[in-house]
Amino acid sequence: MREFDEPSRTSGPGVVADGPAGAPTVLVIDPAGEAPHNEIPATWRNLTDRLRIVWLRVPAAPTWQSTVDKVLTMHRDDVKPVLDVVTSGPIAADVLDLVRRHEDLVRSVLLVDPEVEVHDEFARVVVRSSDSPDDRIPPPLPLGHPDVVFGVVEELDRLG
Structure with a gap:
């Protein structure tokens, strides 16, 4: 598992957002x-x-x-919020716990290489990489x- 404690990752804004309000x-x-x-x-801008x-940068x-x-x-x-959450790896369990307190607002939690088993009905694993020697990027995938x-777009389209 990769470490995310590089000083450059802790600088900059904690949250950035783009796209139309509403x-x-x-x-x-x-x-x-x-x-x-x-x-x-x-890769997300289009x-x-x-x-x-809304991109929340945990180290910052x-x-x-x-x-x-x-x-x-x-x-x-x-009136009718459509809110999906995406996260990965080491914080998947914490995010699932947070979302459970707001289940009425969140349509889905989309996970990338979660370090926990997923049993919540609203949670789906959209990408799972392998930790094989052939993998150029170790899990969790950025x-x-x-x-x-x-994977996220495919699942959002499926959710409708």
Whole structure:
């Protein structure tokens, strides 16, 4: 498992967002801390014409759990919120626990290489990489990786 404690990942904004307000929202809770330059990763940008992408960079947001609660609570008064959460690896269990407190707001939790077994009805594993010597990127796959974006989009389309 990769380590995400590089100093460069802890600098920059804790949260970045792009896409139209009021659109279906994808909250990406990133343990690796991509998007350090106040923009979501390039692989996600073409989705912002139809989705609101909110990217929470865990290394730059030490109180990330309260930030997740705040972001989810902001949707409490939406008429019909469409909110999906994406996360990976080492924080999957914590994110699932947080979402359980907001199950009425969150349509799905989409997981990449979770380190836990997934039993919640609202949670789905969208990408699982192997930890084989042939793999160029060890798990968890970065959330900005094209395979992750493809898996997320495929699942969002299936959810309708």
